[in-house]
Amino acid sequence: MKKLFFIFIINLFPAQQSWTLKECLDYASANHPLVKQATVNIQKNDRQIAASKGMLLPSVNAGVNHSYSLGSSINQSSNQRETLNTQYDQVIAQANIELFNWKNYLNISLSKLNKNASTYRLKQAQNEVRLNVIQNFFTYQNSKSWLEVLETQIAGIEEQIKRTEKEVEIGSRSKSDIYDIKANLGTLQEQWVSAKNQRDLAKINLLNALNIIQDSIDFVMDDNESLVQEDFNTTDFTNKLIENNPAYKTVIAEIKAQEKNIDIEKSYYLPTLTGNYSWSTFYNKSLGSNALFFRVQVFLISLVRIKTSRFLLV
The missing domain is CATH 1.20.1600.10 (Outer membrane efflux proteins (OEP))
Structure with a gap:
């Protein structure tokens, strides 16, 4: 041992x-x-x-909303304010992409x-x-x-x-x-x-x-x-x-990196092309009555111009 x-x-x-x-x-x-x-x-x-x-990839957002309204509310059928108890549900999806941004x-x-x-x-x-x-x-x-x-x-x-x-x-x-x-x-x-x-x-x-x-x-x-x-x-x-x-x-x-920074500052004067796609649906119901169902789809391509207040420092 x-x-x-x-x-x-x-x-x-x-x-x-x-x-x-x-x-x-x-x-x-x-x-x-x-x-x-x-x-x-x-x-x-x-x-x-x-x-x-x-x-360069698109950004996607999604959301869900669920709510109740008790008392005075807008009637979706007559678009008038009435004493109603309503339920509201909504689903939203949205995608954004920059089609061109130098x-x-x-x-x-x-x-x-x-x-x-x-x-x-x-x-x-x-x-x-x-x-x-x-x-x-x-x-x-x-x-x-x-x-x-x-x-x-x-x-x-x-x-x-x-x-x-x-x-x-x-x-x-x-x-x-x-x-x-x-x-x-x-x-x-x-x-x-x-x-x-x-x-x-x-x-x-x-x-x-x-x-x-x-x-x-x-x-x-x-x-x-x-x-x-x-x-x-x-x-x-x-x-x-x-x-x-x-x-x-x-x-x-x-030095090359600093020169590239100058090019980036100049790129703010160029236009950018963006695309946007939105989709939403909602469910609105007066408690004790029939439901109302709506859906909206939007596809949008927008051209954004540069701002004249942008300064370039060289």
Whole structure:
């Protein structure tokens, strides 16, 4: 029973994971809050596109009314006010559709342009997050390597002190040499403490860049990883860097969206063609007498002209 309990405790504390730079970049590109927020904005744009397309569909309204009137009422047969107790039931159905409204089509185009801008913002956020991770990753690796160098030097000086003490015992060296070496050891130990603090701070910054709370990951260098060799002095490289930059594409998409907004404002000067279909039926009955039944159907297509008070701002 004790053995099983011990194994259970071991399973609660898994071994520390080791991440390379590639794994850090993959995790940050998918899980950083800035990236998730940009992804949500794209989903919001998808819903806006669907809503804009929905404006092309007809709208349908229906209603039912049931009421009683006691006392003085209008007699539907003689159209005179009499002392009557009546029951009134009505069913109404109405459909409206904009047969032509150029603004609706422009809104669809604007929603698509906004989605393109949000997509470029997502790539821009991913690039910013990756750049921050790369900087903090190499800062941590540099701090860790410097700490390892100091530990190696301290271990070497400690061995040197042991050898010197033996040489002092046999009289081949003076005791002051030990003091000089120990002074150097103290200086290295101070540097080691400072380097350890810098390494810990660099790891905290890296964890923050990855948006990871628990310190359960060891970040290591992958010897197989290599940087892509590029000629940074060529004109083609500079042009490609600008044209493929998500920040540049975001600005271009936003400019197109603003131009589309101007077109939407201009569309208010265009006429709109709307269609309307109404159907209603009602049942009116004087309590204690025969019922009256009426039904009305209307189909209407109307052309709405623009208002002269509409201002255009360019």
